[in-house]
Amino acid sequence: MRATSKQAVQPGELEAARWLFANSLDLFVVLDGESIVRINPAWTSVTGWQEADVVGRPFLSFTHPEDLPTIEAGMAAVLAQGDGDGIHRLLAKSGTWLWVSTRAKVASNGNLMVVAQDITERHAREAEADVARRAGALLREAAGVRTWRYDPDRNVYDFNPNFSRPMRVGDDSLAEAREIQAAVHPDDGGRVFGAWRRTAQTGDMAIVDYRSRRADGSWSHVRSAWRGVRPAPSGQWHVIGITQDLTELTEARDAALAGEQAATAAAEAKSEFLANMSHELRTPLNGIMGALHLLKAEALSASRVAVLEGALGSGAMLAKMLSDLVDIATL
Numbered sequence: 001m002r003a004t005s006k007q008a009v010q011p012g013e014l015e016a017a018r019w020l021f022a023n024s025l026d027l028f029v030v031l032d033g034e035s036i037v038r039i040n041p042a043w044t045s046v047t048g049w050q051e052a053d054v055v056g057r058p059f060l061s062f063t064h065p066e067d068l069p070t071i072e073a074g075m076a077a078v079l080a081q082g083d084g085d086g087i088h089r090l091l092a093k094s095g096t097w098l099w100v101s102t103r104a105k106v107a108s109n110g111n112l113m114v115v116a117q118d119i120t121e122r123h124a125r126e127a128e129a130d131v132a133r134r135a136g137a138l139l140r141e142a143a144g145v146r147t148w149r150y151d152p153d154r155n156v157y158d159f160n161p162n163f164s165r166p167m168r169v170g171d172d173s174l175a176e177a178r179e180i181q182a183a184v185h186p187d188d189g190g191r192v193f194g195a196w197r198r199t200a201q202t203g204d205m206a207i208v209d210y211r212s213r214r215a216d217g218s219w220s221h222v223r224s225a226w227r228g229v230r231p232a233p234s235g236q237w238h239v240i241g242i243t244q245d246l247t248e249l250t251e252a253r254d255a256a257l258a259g260e261q262a263a264t265a266a267a268e269a270k271s272e273f274l275a276n277m278s279h280e281l282r283t284p285l286n287g288i289m290g291a292l293h294l295l296k297a298e299a300l301s302a303s304r305v306a307v308l309e310g311a312l313g314s315g316a317m318l319a320k321m322l323s324d325l326v327d328i329a330t331l
Helices: 012-025 041-047 065-081 120-143 175-185 191-204 247-298 302-331
Strands: 027-032 034-038 085-092 097-106 112-118 145-151 155-157 174-176 206-213 219-231 236-247
Touching: 027 041, 027 175, 041 155, 065 112, 065 219, 120 174, 155 175, 175 206, 191 206, 191 219, 191 236, 219 247, 247 302
Parallel strands: none
Antiparallel strands: 027 034, 027 112, 085 097, 097 112, 145 155, 145 236, 155 174, 206 219, 219 236
């Protein structure tokens, strides 16, 4: 414990301290060793514990079991250094846990004075925001989406932007503009850089599909959308954007298109083949049927007429089957 020289306390200072202790919205608690010896009205108002409920009990009995190692280490540091702060959970009389931000100081008599603020709502908001950030990051990763911003003064991109703080030198997420430009496929550069120059000059929004080189040298298909957020002193605009990897979708689309084209080509080839075969089969069949009809004009015996009629019937049936076959195959 750090030694503290005793100084005379003026009556006005003592009165102010007592008034602050009694009327502060913050929670005050005084410890003698590990035991609570005094609390202020705000402690009762926030936690529900009356002074009779807590005096003489260890302060650690009101803290969350998971926070005990942190609190014990913090109290040891306070005793060694004279003061300190931390965040932990405090048990309310209702059985709920309150998140509190604490600051502690060793008094001249060796007691430990602790002041705490109820930050339960703030902690809940921060926890929800953290969950939302993590969920958003997971969704962006699953969808192959990256957000980014561009600083025209430094000519760099930040591909893991924290929009609440400025870019910092040494951030792993920073990339020089020339690296990004070099990754764009030469055949797509005209469209990409033309749209980019318009945004840099006017702040207008743009959406561009293009190919970008991966680290292994292969090409990915991406879609980027960006817009200006504010002009820089140089006259160019600060830009924020989002880029999504569409390689799988593009390859699936191209494969489906190729399959459709192949199916169309196969159908066309089949139709052409059937048309040709129909022509090739009908020509000799028509010749045979014509010859049989000529034979009907000849004087034939009854037995030969019967044979001729059978041949004509079979030929007509064959012609009908050929027509039906071609019709079905071309559906």
